[in-house]
């Protein structure tokens with residue numbers, strides 16, 4: 001079993017600063033080792049402050065490729081678009097931001113197109129920075145008809161179109177997600193969550209391991225290295 005190290009912070013500001021600092025350090029390390037960095041950043045609300053702080057760091061952003069961990073099938077101008085948010089922060093810094101969807105309405109087609117785009121990049125990821133949904137989803141790996149393919153598909157399948165079932169009421173969108181094999185093969189995987197409920201959920205997922213009914217549990221059970229979990233109440 002992997003070791004999960006919990007990092008507890010006083011408040012969201014402290015959490016955001018710490019995560020931005022850690023991620024900047026990992027990017028610098030990759031740049032030093034390989035001359036480029038390839039990272040996946042989460043969407044949703046939790047990482048927003050940290051992403052903003054990170055975008056203000058003095059880094060050779062032109063050598064950094066960023067992909068969202070997952071995308072909702074909405075236009076990039078929609079507030080629900082993960083790549084829209086990343087593009088706003090990191091394109092002005094000259095980073096390369098690779099979308100997982102480019103206007104497709106059908107998740108299957110979007111997933112296949114994303115997979116083709118991603119095949120041209122230098123895998124593995126240097127970092128998979130992940131969030132967790134209140135229902136236990138990670139990236140956009142949800143229970144539903146695509147669940148098994150997202151968890152257990154072939155390693156070469158890095159992106160997949162997904163129709164969550166049941167559809168989350170607050171974000172009722174089909175999606176594209178990086179698959180579990182693509183995420184767990186990252187050189188570093190890190191988790192950022194807030195709130196006592198999500199902490200309990202992740203603790204339970206870690207305890208249940210491969211038999212976890214939650215996507216986050218299934219992903220954590222497959223990690224081959226220890227993980228830092230950044231949290232504040």
Ligand SMILES: O=C1O[C@H](COP(=O)(O)O)[C@@H](O)[C@H](O)[C@H]1O
Nearest residue numbers: 042043044045046131132133139
């Ligand atoms: O839908 C999504 O949700 C998760 C969790 O978001 P949060 O705002 O509750 O932290 C996120 O990690 C994922 O990237 C996003 O698309």
